[in-house]
Amino acid sequence: MLRNGILNPQINSLLARVRHTNLLVISDRGFPYWPMIETVDISLVDGVPTVLQVLEAIRPNFDICEIFMAQEFRDENSPEVQQKFLNSMHGIPVTFEAHVDMKKRVPGAIGLIRTGDITQYANMVLMSGRV
Numbered sequence: 001m002l003r004n005g006i007l008n009p010q011i012n013s014l015l016a017r018v019r020h021t022n023l024l025v026i027s028d029r030g031f032p033y034w035p036m037i038e039t040v041d042i043s044l045v046d047g048v049p050t051v052l053q054v055l056e057a058i059r060p061n062f063d064i065c066e067i068f069m070a071q072e073f074r075d076e077n078s079p080e081v082q083q084k085f086l087n088s089m090h091g092i093p094v095t096f097e098a099h100v101d102m103k104k105r106v107p108g109a110i111g112l113i114r115t116g117d118i119t120q121y122a123n124m125v126l127m128s129g130r131v
Helices: 009-016 051-061 071-076 079-088 099-103
Strands: 023-027 039-041 064-070 094-097 109-114 124-128
Touching (some): 009 051
Parallel strands (some): 023 109
């Protein structure tokens, strides 16, 4: 029986299959459904859990070398929200690109974790590997 760390068996299974340079998506509640991508939906209610809570939970056992996010995140969110996200990334390089271009990366992902986050354009595509 697991006593700490990720307790969700679907997320554990998904993370165990990610290899070097593979992609994993953490999405907000409004991100489109991708039928060909394994999706673990952990949304409960608006704002629960958040993208940053999931990022924080997976970081201890998941090496991330780069994060891709939508440029629109910068346009739609306050400097305080942007700073909160950057602080949570702890120095991982972030590439901001048009939302439509970021979504082109999704079909190559191992899976997607959908949250209840209501932050505009909070979606992240994580590339595994060491910084």
